[in-house]
Each structure stands twice: as C-alpha cells, then as structure tokens.
Amino acid sequence: MTAQDIIRTRAKELLESGEVATFIGWEAGRFENQTTPLVITDAADADKLVFNEYCVNTLAKYVRDVIPRGKVGLVVRGCDSRGIIRLVADKVIKREDVYLIGVGCPGIKDRKTGEMLKKCAECRHNNPPEFDEMAGEVAEKPVAVERFAEVAEVEAMAQPDRSRYFESVYAKCIRCYACRDVCPCCTCRECFVDQRRENWVGKQNNVAENRFYGLTRVMHIGDRCIECGECERVCPMDLPLMKLNRKVIQDMNDLFGEFESSLSLEDTTEPLIEYRLDDVEEFM
Amino acid sequence: MILNKQKVAALLDHLSGARDVFVPATVDGVAKFARYGEGVQPDFGMVNTTMPPKDLLFPQTQKMYHFDVDANGSYRIHEYDESREQVVFGIRPCDMRSIVCMDEVFLTKGFVDEFYANARDKLLTVCVGCAQAAETCFCDSMGVDPQMAPNADVMLQDCGDAYLVLAQTEKGEAEVAEWSAFTEEADAQPVTCDLTLKVDMEGVVDKLEGMYDAPIWDNLSIKCLNCGTCTYVCPTCHCFDISQDMRRKDGIRFRCWDSCMFSEYTMMAGGHNPRPEKLERVRNRFMHKLNFFERRYGMSLCVGCGRCVEKCPVALDITRLIDEIGAYDA
C-alpha cells in the first residue's frame, strides 16, 4: 500500500468510527500536479485525499479553526508535525485534540518546474517528530543546504547596500498578510496590525510601515519559528522572508546555543521564553 | 493600420517624452505595470502581470488632502490632486474590462469620486490583445474577448510580427494620428488566442440568489487563510479604507486598499462584527464577484484574469467554485 492508500483508509476509519470529527489532508487541484488542502467530515470523501510530491501546503494552521467541530485527524510531515507541536506549546490546541498520521516527506516539488521547492531544499526535518501512527516508512531526502547561507549573503553586504536591499524588499510588500495568515506561529487572537485603536502600524503602504510590520512579525515569531518556509512560499511578491527569520535564529544560536524550535513536545523550552541567570546580557 | 513590433520601443520613447508611460515589466522580481524608463524592460509577451494595473487609477495609498491643526485647534485643509497624464501601454483586455467595472463604482450612482475621476480623465489606454493565454486565464468564459477591449482608447491586436491598430475613442484617434512615424497603412490578421481553462457562467448569477446558506461556503471558506492576496492581485477589487497620519501639527488624510478578507474590515467600534468568521467574509467576496455586482451594475466583477487562481496560497480557485455552483443541487 502506498502512503496515499493508507491515508485514505485510515481517514475513512477514523471518521466512520467517530474518533475524529474532521480530517485534513490534500486533494488534487484543477491543474496538473496541483494540490489544495482538503478538510472533510464525511468518510465518503476520504477517497479524494491525495498524497504526492506536490502537496505544497502545510496543514497545522487549519487545526485551530477546525477544532470547534471536534477532534481533528490530519496528515503530518516534518513541517506539519512541528506546526502541531508549536500550537500545543503555545496552548492554542491540546495534543489530544488531534490525531496525527505521519508520513515521510521526500521533499515537495514545484508543480511547474518539477524542481524541489526552496523551503523543502532547506528543510532539515522531513520526517514528523510527533505522530500517532505512520503511514509508510520514513523518507530519505537530500541533506539541507547550510542553514544560514542566505543570512551570510546579506551580512556580507556592505552598507548602504544592505539598507538599500531591505528597502527594495519592503517596497514590494503589499501587506496582504499571507505570511502571517499561513504561519503556524501567528496565532494571536488579534494581530497587532489589526489593532486600529493603538495604531501600531499605519495603513499607508510604504517602506517604513511595511518594514515595521515585517520586522515586528519576525521578532514576535522569534524562537518559535519552525522554519517551514511557508511565509516565503506564499508571498505573492516573493519577499525573502526566511532570511529574516533565520537571521533571528542565528543570533539566538550565537547568544544562547544551538537551537531548533518545536522538535519535541517534551522539551519545548525556548531561548526567548525561558529566563536563565546565566543568559547573555550584552545589550543591557 | 499596423504597428510593427520592432517599432514599439521607438513609439514608447516617443510617448514617454511628455507623459508617464506604464508597461508590463518585471521589476525587482515583481511583474507589474512599471513606468517606462531606465531599467524597465517592457515584456509584451508576458500574459499577465502579477499586480494588476488598477493602481494607476486607484493607488494602494492615495493622499486625499493635507491638513494642519494650529495651537488653537483650528483646522486648515489643503486640497491635493496628484493625478497626472498617464499612458498604460500593453494593458490586456481582461484588465480593460476591470476598468469598466471600476468606472461604474467610482463614477456613477450619485457621487463621482474625484480622485479616481481625475486620474481616469488623464489616462490613455493602449490595450494589447493576447496571442496566447496562461493556464489560469479564463477571460472568454467571463465575456471578455482576448483580442478585443471595446473600451480601450487604442486597441492593438496581436497579428504575430505586428499589431493591428484600432483607434476606438476620440482620445485614441487623436493619439494614433500622432503615430504616423511608427505605423504603416497595411492590413493584418489577428491571431486567435485559445484558452484552455473554461467555466460555464450560464445561470450562475441567478442560481447564487438561492445559495446564500448553501454548504459550499463552509467547504470553501474552511481552507481560506483570510489573507488579502486575492483581493490585492485582483484587478477589480476596489475596497478601500480611509485613515490619517499626523506628524506634530501636520497631517494627511489618505485612502488605501483594504480587503474584505480581513476581520477588521467590518469591525464596528462597539465590538460587533457583522461578518465575524471566514465563512461570512469568503461568501461575501465571491457573492460580490459573481452576483452582487451583477445585480447592481449589470456585469460580473470577475474578469477571468486568473491572478487569484495563480496566487492563492491554498489554491482556492474561483473557477472550481463556479463549477461547483453549476453542479449544485439543492
């Protein structure tokens, strides 16, 4: 049986038995090699589920919206599984709210070029660290490129080139907030940009406001970023958002030691959340 | 009259002497209508830009007026008109149709929006017909002819090596009369443009009347992220917010694009939100595209450009929705 067969069978069983109220996976889209997230409540729809090398969307974020309907079953690869760990650690959901069918991920391809997506080429954890059962075996995937290679490129820029580079990046931002809305770490009930009364961010679209939004988000995601790369993938303006996320991660590594977020439910301490007496205080 | 494609660059140089000319081009990795000039390479082979040309008439941020507040709290309003002569060269028929929609919104029903009207009066539209379609193009299903935009001042129909030049308005005729150094008196046959993506709009508008509480909205909205991508890349989405920024005693009142996908959009001061969940927001957006606008202005608010189909982070596809509406059996 392929992973897809197992997913369909198990989704059907879980829905029929009532163990889960909804099941989240992917279905085929209209175009060749296109997939789109699928949320089903009826076991009869389980045969619509697909699993292939074009399942681009991560699924964890949907759980928050769907949980009011009852326990949620979903397919998890490395990124989806870490997203769930993140939501549990942030107390958005409880672990027992979800039933996780793990699948090994060989890396997802761009449906048009057939090349592995950037986010997947950079992925260091393609197999799910947290699951209830596995559909098939863990997967092999090429080892990720150097984690901070892109950060080094930007750091190598001299001023004022580096400032100009970021200005050109934020000049393109249209503030659609797709990066926020797809992010499993962006779980605030009300985002600071929507707090019109406080007016943290003005509504004009310009480099200053856009950058303020982008940098505030980066700092707020901080040590919680699971490096799924979805923000960068969904950005309609192709902003290099992971460069900023990884810059923060690299700085944290330098300050607090090597760290990767959301790899285990048991050890969810984060460098910015946990305070230790021997923490570096070089900026104070 | 024809315009040989090899003469287009010279024509653009001529046009951009006195006016800002906007052409489809990829700038800093973003395909949009960019001001022709140094570093902007027009790309008339690109089927559709990522960003629509609507910002030429309806900028993402538009200053409406300045004001100052003196020490006694007295107000002075300084009016403001940033509109200037613009040419959009290479706009596609789908995007020309979007201007028909925006003209209806901004120029009719008792109030003329002066900011839009000023920009509109000063815009010359030179539409380039499509010789090829992207996989996400479905304009012909929405009643748009990929080689013809009736409301363009000048229509350039793609005939392979040359464009057939059609001056369609008074403004267009006056313009084309100045192009004799670049055009030739000859005839040419427009190539046909085949679209592979088709939807059947027959009966959809009427059928939607009875589908406000249909389960399709839940199925559709459940996977929507409620980001604003579809609304910002849409050539017809025209919702805006009005806000202000103050620096000491000086301020500006501006309007900016807003999105019906955002919960804040309809949030009222007392905390009540008439469209509190994704379902209400997604339903409102697609009903607006396919039914509400048709009822109000007699035309669809979807022009079939396919940008939202291409850019939606979760592949929420309006063409699949149209199929589902067609297949829906209450």
Place this chain on the structure above:
Amino acid sequence: MPSIEISHGCAKGERPLVPQVCRVVEITEETPDVKSFRLQTLDGKKPFDCEPGQLGMFGLLQYGECMFVVSAQSDEWVQFTVKKVGLVTEHLHDLAVGDEVSLRGPYGNWWPTEGCKGKDMLFIAGGIGLPPVRSFLLYCLEHREDYGRIDLVYSASKYDDLVFKEQLFDVWPNDPDMHVHVSLYHEDPQWDGEVAYTAPFLDSLELGPEDGNRVAVICGGPSLSRTCRESLLNAGYSEELILTTLEMRMKCGVGKCGRCNMGGHFICLDGPIFSLAEIATMHSDV
C-alpha cells in the same frame, strides 16, 4: 398589503470625500457617555441641508471620522448625538463649544415622511437607537397635523442611559396624542417605571397594526431589532410597514469603499433606511 415608498440611492453630491471644517456651537450631555453636538460652518451657517434620517460623516482630522444620523436640525445647525464607544467618539467627547471639527455629507436616504402621512406612528428604540428614530419623530411633531397617534416605545439598560430625558418626560408627553412608553432592562434606584426588555414591553402595550394604518419604526442593537421585529410580525404588522435604519462600519459614505454592503446594496448610499420587506430580499449579514 399597503406599502410605503422609500427612496434609495437618492443622495447626490460633488467631491464627496473632502470634508468641510465646521464649529461646535452647542454641546448637550445626554447621558454619562452620550453627548449631542450642534455644528455650524465657520461663518455661522447650516453645514448642509438634509432630510430626516440622513447621515453625516462627523470627525476630527487628527483621529478619523464616523458616520452618524443627523439627530436634529434647524435652519442654522445640524446636530449629531454621539455615544462614546471607540477611539474617534472618545475624542469627540472631549470637544468644547467653539472647537473645530470636520464634516461631510449629507449621505444616505431619508425617512418616508410623505408615505407615512395620515398614519399612526409607532417608534421603537433602544439605548443610542433613539437619535436616528428621533429625526423622524421630530419631523412628525413639526408636521403634527399630517400624522395620527404617535407612540414611542423606548428602553435602555439603566436610567442613566436614557437619552433626551427632558423631551421624553417633560416635552413629548404634553402632545395630546403622543404616548411615551419607557422601560429599563434592569431595576434601577432612580426608576419606578416598567422593567422589561423592549420586545415583551412592546407586546404588553398591545399597539396593533390598525389594519395597516400604523407604521412601526425600529432602531436598536441586533437583539432588540430581532426580537421587536418578531413581536411586530406576531402582532400582525406586515413587513412593508416596519421600517428600520441600519448601521455597519462605513468609511466613504457614498457606496464605493465596499464594507457596508448588504448583498448588492450599500447601507450608506441605498440605506440606511429600509423596510423589513426590502431587507428580506437582500443577502444581509447585518
């Protein structure tokens, strides 16, 4: 069933988005969190002519503008009655007589004063819903001979929240054929009158539809609107003879910015005044 013709999309104007600067000429503190502001142009004139029920975008250049019904008007001024609920209204409450404000309008449609001629009028309002209704009520009282019996059913959470107390208790009851019925939702030491929610209070008054000769006019929050609508329908009113004025968030006021739509209709431009029969044909999220 007889129906009343309501104009829609009838407001017109030029340069709709740029306000005029006006001055506050009088402030009345209606309740601890409701104030009425009378506005004139800087040269002492009425800012605009409008019909009862129409809207104005009243605000402060530094903080923003909000849409309000013109709650009263004379030949010299227009008045807005503002409850403090958000950022802009908080700043409006800090205004003093003589301060400058921004104002644009008039927007929206108006109460069908012609169509209601000869009818008995039943006005129903809750809390800050009275000012929009009062715009019509004042018109009826100014043209008293054109209308029959007038009833006002008005409720608020507590005594302090009743707006226009002087008119409610001292002025309007003096009209020989006007009947003011007030209830509070909760017991209040300052109150020895009725304690009831609006809909049951309305039911107890037994103000029937009089064979289509009585028009009901409602304005209140979502639950008041829903329950009173049900009460009236149960009492035999036709949807055509129940009028209401709606509210959603508004920015432009002229049917362009998008957010106050009910289906293909915009509350700011086509409304705010509709009959229930009209609303029933719309795809409303309100």
